[in-house]
Amino acid sequence: MRQPVQMLIERYQNSLFVAAFQICKNREDAEDVVQDTFIQYIATKKEYESEEHIRAWLLRVAINKAKNVNLSFWHRNRQPLEDYIETLTFETKEDGELFETVLRLPEKYRIVIHLFYYEEYSVQEIAGVLKLSESNVKVRLTRGRKMLKDALKEEWEDDK
Amino acid sequence: MTNKEKYQKAFSVLKPSGNIRMEDLNMKRFHLSKVVAAAAAAVICFVASNSICYAATGNTWVEKMVVFFNGEAVETDVEVTDLGDGNYSYSMEVPDDEAPSEIAIVSDGSGRNVTSFAIMKEESPYLSEEEGEVWLYYQEGKVNITEDFADGTAEGTMSMNGNEYQYHVSGTVEEYDISVERNHGDKSCNQTWEN
Structure with missing residues (x-):
């Protein structure tokens, strides 16, 4: 089975963002990871067993993409975590x-x-x-x- | 309040700055495909033993060489580095869509005989991210390097067609260096690819 991307975005965007943030510790990188994860869903012509399977797949992809972001040069030019935490209430x-x-x-x-x-x-x-x-x-x-x-x-x- | 409730409450402050729009995804997807196309020209580097010694070591220079790609002679610029231990590193640009199955340098334009080696290259190794996992593809084989590559490097051995290949990968899925060394008899050849 597959689900419309728009529906998956509404359901899992926030969840993927928080998971990606756990690894990137950075809002911009985490948002990029979430976008790239949905792009990969679109590009991957894969059939899933259930919506739970899709959710687990999206999380796995987001986590692995976030790990890759941490290894890249661009990650080092982002807003420091401490500065971002100060903006949270x-x-x-x-x-x-x-x-x-x-x-x-x-x-x-x-x-x-x-x-x-x-x-x-x-x-x-x-x-x-x-x-x-x-x-x-x-x-x-x-x-x-x-x-x-x-x-x-x-x-x-x-x-x- | 349970630990789960405390945890979820603490992390409820994390929200993306806005909702993802399909237009944004489509635009980014188009942009990514253009980047991949622009990166089609790869650089092939390899090190080959040469019995002739030269005085200057550690130098790098560019020479016109005749290189056979799949049996066809092509004159091209090749960057040569004297590694100082009897080995020379040769680097040249090759379009990915013309990836040669065999490279043999028969003349380096300086009169040196460098015909004593031939580099077999059936297919450039490359990294592919599939379902969030990183695979190293080389010739007919592939190996999952996800866990090993998490710190930006991966090393290991893969076997194909009765041959043992030692690989070393560094970088990211998008920009990487791959070195594959095949041992055969008392000789070994080492090839490095960059993307």
Whole structure:
């Protein structure tokens, strides 16, 4: 199956932007990544099993494109993360602390944490999106959670 | 409030600056296809052993050479670099759509005999991003280098037709250097491509 691009943009633009931002840490780059991801969807004549399959494919492509952006020269000429964070309005101080703490995590833990807590994916689903083994995802999730707990103390619950 | 709720609330502040319009996607797609077309001329570089030693080392110069592309003699500018260890690096521009299957330099215009080597080149290696994964294509083979290439470099071995090829890739999917070395007997040839 395939879905109209316009419909996918409305449903997943924001989600892809946040995932790309997790890696690029930069609004302009993340927006470019989202555009390129939809362009790749248009260009790739691929049939999907379900809309969930499309969503996972879009996320995987966006994450990999964001990693490539980080390796390119142009990435270094963008607005610093600190400047961008100052333009954001968090509802509470704790929200801002959580936001900044997550962005300080090493990338490999950050993206797993993001897919689990933001996209609400299971370990098995994350393994599918990132093409990792489930045990690898579990390790990254555990280490990422520990880093968050160490930094945020009582603001972050112990996950089972 | 659960950790998930806290996380989603904290990241709810992240919004793209505007909605993507189909016109923007189509325009960018058209622009990208023009960039790819403009990049069609590739540079072929390779290093070849030469038994003749020269005094000046580390120098680079451009010479007119007769180069055989697929059996057809073509006089072209070739950048030659004396690597100082008996090896010379030869670099020349070749249109991608005329990618040769065999290159043999038979004259470098200076009287030196450089006919002792021939570079087989059935197809330039290239990177392709498919579904967000990075593949290295070379001749009839391909290898997934997504994880290895995440830090901007990838190294490994691929086997084809009974031959072992050692590859080294650096750069990005759009701009990369690929080096492929094939060992055969006591000789090896190394070719480097840039895109």
